[in-house]
Amino acid sequence: MSDAAKPTPGDDTGARCRTCGRARTDADPLEALSWVCDRSGAQPQWLCDRCAREHVRDIESKLPAEFW
Numbered sequence: 001m002s003d004a005a006k007p008t009p010g011d012d013t014g015a016r017c018r019t020c021g022r023a024r025t026d027a028d029p030l031e032a033l034s035w036v037c038d039r040s041g042a043q044p045q046w047l048c049d050r051c052a053r054e055h056v057r058d059i060e061s062k063l064p065a066e067f068w
Contacts, residue, residue, distance in 0.1 A: 017048035019055070024048070 015024040015035070024032050024046060034049040036059070052059065 015044075015046045017051055018045045019047060019051040022048045022050075 015037075016022065017024075017035075024035055027035070027048065031049055034052070036047040036052040038045045038047070047055070047059075
């Protein structure tokens with residue numbers, strides 16, 4: 001991958017919800033602000049606002065995503 005094609009830190013233009021696959025760029029700008037970013041691994045993982053609301057108790061209790 002060329003240096004020009006590498007994403008820069010904080011660049012979330014290719015962000016997709018890890019649960020439903022929805023693209024963050026498809027969301028309304030205000031809606032995109034409510035997306036949740038998990039930085040526990042090497043790559044940030046995103047949850048859209050709908051999936052975050054649906055799994056808020058799982059997130060708060062820190063259950064691994066495979067149990068959702």
